[in-house]
Amino acid sequence: MSINQIQDEIIDEFSLFSDWMEKYEYIIDLGKHLPLIDEQYKDEEHLIKGCQSRVWLHAGLEGDKVVFTADSDAVITKGIIALLVRVLSNQPAEEVAQSELYFIDKIGLKEHLSPTRSNGLVSMVKQMKLYGLALHAKS
Amino acid sequence: MAVTAQKGFDIEKLRSDFPLLQTNMNGKPIAFLDSAASSQKPNSVLQAMDTYYREKHANVHRGVYQLSQEATAAYENARELVKGFINAPSAREVIFVRGCTEAINLVAATFGRRFLMAGDEVLISAMEHHSNIVPWQMACENKGATLKVIPVNEKGELVMDEFDRLLTSKVKIVAVTHVSNTLGTINPVREIIEKAHAKDIPVLVDGAQAIPHMQVDVQELDADFYAFSGHKMFGPTGIGVLYGKEEWLNALPPYQGGGEMIETVTFEKTTYNELPHKFEAGTPDIAGTVGLGAAIEYIGSVGYPAIHAHEAELLDYATRRLQEVEGIRFIGTAREKASVISFLVGGIHPYDLGTILDKLGIAVRTGHHCTQPLMDQFCIPGTVRASFAFYNNKTDIDRLVDGVKRAVEMLR
Numbered sequence: 001m002s003i004n005q006i007q008d009e010i011i012d013e014f015s016l017f018s019d020w021m022e023k024y025e026y027i028i029d030l031g032k033h034l035p036l037i038d039e040q041y042k043d044e045e046h047l048i049k050g051c052q053s054r055v056w057l058h059a060g061l062e063g064d065k066v067v068f069t070a071d072s073d074a075v076i077t078k079g080i081i082a083l084l085v086r087v088l089s090n091q092p093a094e095e096v097a098q099s100e101l102y103f104i105d106k107i108g109l110k111e112h113l114s115p116t117r118s119n120g121l122v123s124m125v126k127q128m129k130l131y132g133l134a135l136h137a138k139s
Numbered sequence: 140m141a142v143t144a145q146k147g148f149d150i151e152k153l154r155s156d157f158p159l160l161q162t163n164m165n166g167k168p169i170a171f172l173d174s175a176a177s178s179q180k181p182n183s184v185l186q187a188m189d190t191y192y193r194e195k196h197a198n199v200h201r202g203v204y205q206l207s208q209e210a211t212a213a214y215e216n217a218r219e220l221v222k223g224f225i226n227a228p229s230a231r232e233v234i235f236v237r238g239c240t241e242a243i244n245l246v247a248a249t250f251g252r253r254f255l256m257a258g259d260e261v262l263i264s265a266m267e268h269h270s271n272i273v274p275w276q277m278a279c280e281n282k283g284a285t286l287k288v289i290p291v292n293e294k295g296e297l298v299m300d301e302f303d304r305l306l307t308s309k310v311k312i313v314a315v316t317h318v319s320n321t322l323g324t325i326n327p328v329r330e331i332i333e334k335a336h337a338k339d340i341p342v343l344v345d346g347a348q349a350i351p352h353m354q355v356d357v358q359e360l361d362a363d364f365y366a367f368s369g370h371k372m373f374g375p376t377g378i379g380v381l382y383g384k385e386e387w388l389n390a391l392p393p394y395q396g397g398g399e400m401i402e403t404v405t406f407e408k409t410t411y412n413e414l415p416h417k418f419e420a421g422t423p424d425i426a427g428t429v430g431l432g433a434a435i436e437y438i439g440s441v442g443y444p445a446i447h448a449h450e451a452e453l454l455d456y457a458t459r460r461l462q463e464v465e466g467i468r469f470i471g472t473a474r475e476k477a478s479v480i481s482f483l484v485g486g487i488h489p490y491d492l493g494t495i496l497d498k499l500g501i502a503v504r505t506g507h508h509c510t511q512p513l514m515d516q517f518c519i520p521g522t523v524r525a526s527f528a529f530y531n532n533k534t535d536i537d538r539l540v541d542g543v544k545r546a547v548e549m550l551r
Contacts (some may be wrong), residue, residue, distance in 0.1 A: 021498075076490065077490065
């Protein structure tokens with residue numbers, strides 16, 4: 001599936017939730033259950049510092065596709081990371097670099113991607129696209 | 140033991156003075172428990188500023204015309220109000236600044252320039268806000284001086300034996316917070332000042348977190364410098380106060396250059412204006428001072444004894460009720476505490492807890508509260524902090540406790 005197809009799929013899934021509680025319970029659940037990153041990458045080099053929560057991000061190339069793994073010390077941040085990874089991982093580097101992430105806004109989680117939130121997610125998305133750009137140039 | 144609120148203290152009537160407390164957050168009536176970050180403003184402050192801009196505004200200390208004189212009178216009247224509020228001996232010792240941060244930067248930069256030398260020491264504490272760490276670090280770096288730190292014990296109190304040991308003749312100035320923004324600890328600043336003065340060392344007190352909760356008398360404390368912000372004491376943002384003893388303020392060089400702070404200017408040499416204008420370069424935040432004056436009058440109308448009694452009751456009630464939450468751990472359990480409660484629940488990240496509370500209409504602060512070294516000492520990434528002002532009520536606390544319980548259920 002393409003990046004936008006996955007985004008649309010997530011928007012569909014979230015339209016089933018009737019209130020914020022269900023939505024957050026789902027995100028928390030994603031955050032709790034997904035093993036996201038190899039422990040060896042949870043180091044300073046892969047750390048994206050946020051004022052509120054910390055995020056680790058690793059990118060690798062498999063064929064022409066970028067594979068992202070990431071983690072956070074906060075479970076809600078981690079749940080949102082799981083969604084971002086689902087959308088952008090295993091996609092061609094060029095498409096990652098050029099992607100437009102509209103699903104976050106559509107599922108009502110825009111506040112988490114606000115720079116003022118300082119949870120590391122804004123920098124993480126920026127970093128993911130930069131990896132896409134760099135790996136595209138390399139491939 | 141719970142302290143009973145004073146007679147005549149009508150919390151619901153007081154709350155109605157604060158328009159923001161009548162609003163919603165995420166569709167729910169707001170429970171505002173972040174006053175240590177910034178307090179809400181009563182109508183009288185908003186009205187004073189509005190009236191000032193509508194009817195009295197002109198630049199100060201400039202015009203010969205009536206309006207400018209009225210604006211100057213309003214500005215200088217605010218200074219007189221501050222003088223009375225903190226019992227400063229003279230209005231010349233009251234410098235208007237942007238906030239507590241600027242006040243500390245002013246002293247650190249000018250004191251550093253004039254008095255610090257290589258090998259000297261500046262003594263601060265481990266519970267300082269970044270704004271009472273970084274300016275001193277910068278001053279020390281400039282002069283090759285060293286920053287020394289009074290440690291904090293596991294309850295969040297200063298280790299006074301260590302303070303005694305660190306207070307050597309190398310120390311040129313002590314800078315400590317009156318009340319910790321993260322832990323709520325009320326520090327024995329009177330004792331600190333007395334001991335420092337016995338060795339002829341001046342003391343700056345960061346009063347940002349003290350002034351909303353307690354009567355501050357700079358003469359009784361004998362503080363050399365006392366800094367605070369308007370926005371934490373129900374006044375506007377962008378205005379703050381540096382109180383300094385006249386002999387110290389006269390000994391310091393100017394901080395910023397510009398209009399207002401000069402006496403005469405030629406291209407060869409400028410002579411500086413007298414206190415307090417020497418430290419007030421440029422057009423000041425006149426409306427801010429008017430709002431600050433109104434905030435001082437508002438606090439006066441409520442009265443510190445009533446504020447203290449009500450907040451002590453809230454702190455006691457909140458501390459007791461939060462203990463119902465399984466796995467809660469309080470960070471900062473000093474014997475002398477202002478109405479600030481920092482906590483963690485089990486292994487739950489403060490950001491997660493704060494996010495769910497936000498959805499429930501409860502505003503708390505999460506994170507390191509600009510006290511990273513302190514968080515490092517407790518080996519935690521941050522805390523959830525609920526801080527109370529006199530306009531909070533028991534309903535706010537009940538909602539906090541219920542909210543935390545609900546969030547914990549979701550996050551565990």
